[in-house]
Amino acid sequence: MESPADITWNGYSLAERDWRWQRVRNGAAKAGFDCTFVPLCVDGRNLHLSLEQARGTRSDCRFLTQLENGAVIMPTDGRKPIIISDQETGNDWVPERRPPDGSWGKAMAQALVDAGMERARIGVSGIRRGFYTHGRAFHGVVNHTSYAEVLQRLPNATFENATDIIGYARYVKSEEQIACLRRGAAIAAAGIEKMIELARPGMDEGILYSRVMQRMVSLGSEYYPMAFYSGLHGGRRLPRFEDPTEGRFLQPMYRIANEVDAVFGGLIAQEQQPIFLGPIPDAWKPAIEAQRDLYYAALERLKPGIPFAEFMNFVNSFGEKRGLKSLMLMHGRGYGDDGPLFTPQNRGARNRDVLIEKGNVFIVKPIVSSADGSFDTSWGGCVLVSESGGEPLVKRTPGMISIT
């Protein structure tokens, strides 16, 4: 793979910007909003329900501006948006920015007034969870004090939830975005290869963690914490770590699970690879094989126009035919907290009517467990939806790696 110095990618094009903005404007017009408003959102270090959610807090701003932090007022009628940002440098997409100048609330309210929105119907992104984005943040991601000031300063405007306006614009990826996700998936796969190379009994888990992260960053990924689980099989769930641990060493017969994420072009790709430090017990093999078969079968059904209800029913019933259990585990890939979200915690019932579309990218990692629930396994990676079904963004083979 290319070293960072040899990577020539230099940000998204202006055509990509215009494509994104137009998708948002189209959605806003359809919903009857006069403008779409991305207010100041809480930073991910403070609003940190999960890695994904934390990364997702300011994701709408990144999607629309390529800035890490800012507020956006985008009139639906095609006028250029007003951007407020505390960042000292801008970029080609948004050469003009207004500073918050001591109060984000005041600056955002003034921008709305300047855009003629004093009596408008304003769609607010991130105020609540959406179908396509911010699915983990039930209460949204918006900063209280500044938003409350905006409401106070524009008493005649109507503010309504518009999370899904930008969410839907993010749901379908452009070719530029797909190229970045493809590179990200390849970097994540390289991180997994490093883990397989180093994971041995006696290995310091903190050093292992450091080396995997080093490998991915050295290939140009932004830093995104790996989720690392390790321990003996049986009993309680494996503990999860998102920083390098102290005093933990891999042992024979340890299970390792992971979520290995790489970020390129601001988009989060993820690959996942279970590892076992010993010969894989025969009792586990039916579930591992079923998980592989389920993954491939699911890809065949991941086609445009299919409602998630149909896809979910297929995945969740797959295990029964083999005397096993299966459960859908997948969600969107993108700038962070992308959906729709299907996890053991969020079974995804509310997403049943959402349609799969060409250009969607998901992390697909269904779970298969033994009938008695004593063993479960999940393997997966990034999948692009094409006319013919799901296409993995990086070629890997489902299964559990045995290191003996």
Add this chain to the structure above:
Amino acid sequence: MPWQSPPGAGATVFIWSGYSLAERDRRWKAVRENAVKGGFDCILVPLGNGVDGRYMTQLRCSAVALPTDGRAPIIIADRSSRNDWVPEPWQTGREWAEPMGEALLDLGMHQSRIGVVGLKGGSVTHCNSIDGVVNHTALEQVKSKLPNARFDDATDVVGFVRYVKSQEEIGFVRRSAQVAEAALDELIKLARPGVDAGVLYSDVIARLLELRSEYYPLAVTIDPIGTTNPKRYTNPPLSKRLEKNILITNEVNAISGAQLTQVCQPILLGHIPSEWKPVIELQREVYEAGLELIKPGTAIGALRDFVNGFAAKQNMKTQIQMHGCGYGDDGPLLSSNFPGNHVSDLRIEKGNAFVWKPIAMSADERIQFTWGGPVLVTDRGSEPLFKRDHGMISII
């Protein structure tokens, strides 16, 4: 009523949580005392204020309702997390407003004055977040459950507890400083013409991680010396290889025991131009003179004015640049963008820990130099927690 882990709750994420129960009690007692002084019946650390939540609980994600009358707090956590400090928190999944509201009702706060921590930027915490860090929708829902209660900003109630470090905390501030220094040494060791800047970045990050720092972005600029407005990177630079006469400025951050510290020292891949030498020397002078003033009792405004006026007679400029060490976004924050007028009267105290890195500049501001790191305020003055020779590193 207590909340239990919902079915399918996510995996527990284990984070470092090594402070003693005595440290917990110290923090909680000090927060209660500040709250009483502020006239609050209860302190609420709500959803959104993760940093103060961690300070109060050592949990990865939590909300806290702490009555000032000495009763135990109600703490809400997720993913079935618990620890020695908080063995039996209320558990939630992704719903936070309901348990926060119920906690306040359970504590009898129907008509109380509730101090919300993180509602605004504070004097010594949440300094960059001028409008605070609280989640809007969740707080509004909480307020709707307690229509007769009054919610006021209490950021400084916790902030001024965080401002003064305990002996336990100071131990980790020291450790954190050592880790940051080791990573800066790695940067100096590896920075050579021809090196891939992205790989160099990853090597420094790896050094921090292998010394068990929690992740915090490394900030660097990598441009030819004299470049106006060099580009700042907080992720690995792409399409960039080091060349002769590249100046690398840096902010190397480390976190040990949840304490964030930083060291910075510019590195030049070439000979130091003669026109830079007076500026570097001036920075050494203002650094040391300022250090003399960083002692208990000095007003922040006096320190700022001293530093900003230090070079008035030398046809050069100096600018204060400092912030607190701690759980994150600690203050007081003083820089060109944050003059700190609201903390002018704030006094430096024993047990403060700051990142001290004033800037020296040529008169036209074309040449700018900063160097520094964490310092601890003691009875006798201030003690630098990093040990390196002053100046710009020159790699020939």
